[in-house]
Amino acid sequence: MSGLGQPLEGRHALVTGGGRGIGAAIAKALLEKGAKLTLLGRSEATLADTADALASWGDVHYVTADVADPGSIAQAFSQATMKHGEVSILVNNAGQASSAPFLKTDNELWNQMLSVNLNGTFHCTQAALPGMLRAGWGRVVNVASTAGLTGYAYVSAYCAAKHGVIGLTRALALELATKGITVNAVCPGYTDTDIVKETIANIVSKTGRSADAAQAELTAGNPQKRLVTPEEVAATVAWLCLPQSAAMNGQAIAVAGGEVM
Known part of the structure; x- marks a missing residue:
């Protein structure tokens, strides 16, 4: 539980997409370091459940908004x-991830990937x-992705959006370098979240392969041959938020078992 002497005591942390998966793990990690927390997401029911689950760790509040809607975010x-x-x-x-061959990537898919992943940031x-x-x-x-550092077939819109997040991270880090503010990105590889479960289910439905075979395909590029855990991503994010991490600025840190170096 958070308490006196914690490194983020008194700091207000806001986590978008905080209701589940990586976001919920990040929220818990920041609470453990003493931060006051706001979860932001679209589903009030999911946010309320997560806030209740985290209440014993510290001061948690939630707000509903769509990150792609600037008016909603301002409120x-x-x-x-x-x-x-x-x-x-x-x-x-x-964030959101959708896949399609490039010539089947229509304007709606392209704009959705940029609206949520890049414009939301x-x-x-x-x-x-x-x-x-x-x-x-x-x-x-900024929670980006290894897709912001390298290319993956059939997710051109998602890759473009996440590369944009990395570019924004680096530009803003330089702009704010003398202001006491740091801007960094964390780039998970395939992580054990609902999004990856949906990806595995999509592979199974389209190819007829088993779920184990589909997961093995996703983890083949990770030298550790496994999915990253949300807690591993959260620990990296929490470290970047510490006062002692002030020299970390403009970095895009891959949390991916050595997949991207």
Whole structure:
């Protein structure tokens, strides 16, 4: 449980996509280090369940919003600030992944991948940054993907969006380098989340292979031959948020068992 002397005591952390998977694991890791927490997501029921589950670890609040909608984000950040004060730690974790061959990637799929994965990061960072600048301290951590560092077939829209997140991370890190604010990205490989379970189910339905064979295909590129755990991603995010991590800036850290070096 959080308590006195914790490194993030008094800091308000907001985690997008915080209701499940990597986001929920990040939320718990930040609570354990003393942060006050706001979960942001689209499903109130999911957020409420996660907030209840995390309540014993610290002060948890939630707000509903669609990260692709700047008006929705502005309202949610206003609510979060009224509850916990200005956001000093922002984790842009909300994301979606859809696959299609390039010539079957229509405008709707392309725009959806950019709207959630890239534009959502932009909108949330713009909402949090003024408060960080006033405080002279802040941490922005963008949960990207190894797809932001290398290419994968059949996910061109997703790769383009995540490469955009890495570019935004690096540019903003330089812009804010003397302001007491760091901006970094964490790039998980295939992680044991609902998104990957959906990917495995999609492979099974399209190819007739077993779930074990589909998972083996996904993990083949990981030298450790396994899925990353949400807790491993969360530990890296929490470390980047520490006061002692102030020299970490503009980095894109792969959490992928050595898949990308």
